[in-house]
Amino acid sequence: MSTQTVASRNAGHQTAAETGARTDEAVHLITDARGRIDDLDGRIIGLVQERMAVSAVIQRERIASGGPRVSLAREMEILTHFSDQLGKPGTALAMTLLELCRGRI
Secondary structure, three states, X not given: XXXXXXXXXXXXXXXXXXXXXXXXXXXXXXXXXXXXXXXXXXXXXXXXXXXXXHHHHHHHHHHHOOOOOOOHHHHHXXXXXXXXXXXXXXXXXXXXXXXXXXXXX
């Protein structure tokens, strides 16, 4: 069952205690927003998995051609890009992505 299906099914069953909200309107808004977050998380996970696959192709080609498994200059570009766009937490996110994507072959 997809995350979106679970979120949609549970949308009408959330309570104030589960959401931390104090009004029915807030419960509804929070429940809907959580469903959207669940959907976004699923899409993000799919994109990370796609990035991992593309990275594996690059690594295989680089190694097959006699190059190193990792390009530190490229990793620095990625770290800078994430940091410029998202600040310090962006650097941590980029480090996590790089860790997930390197050394899988």
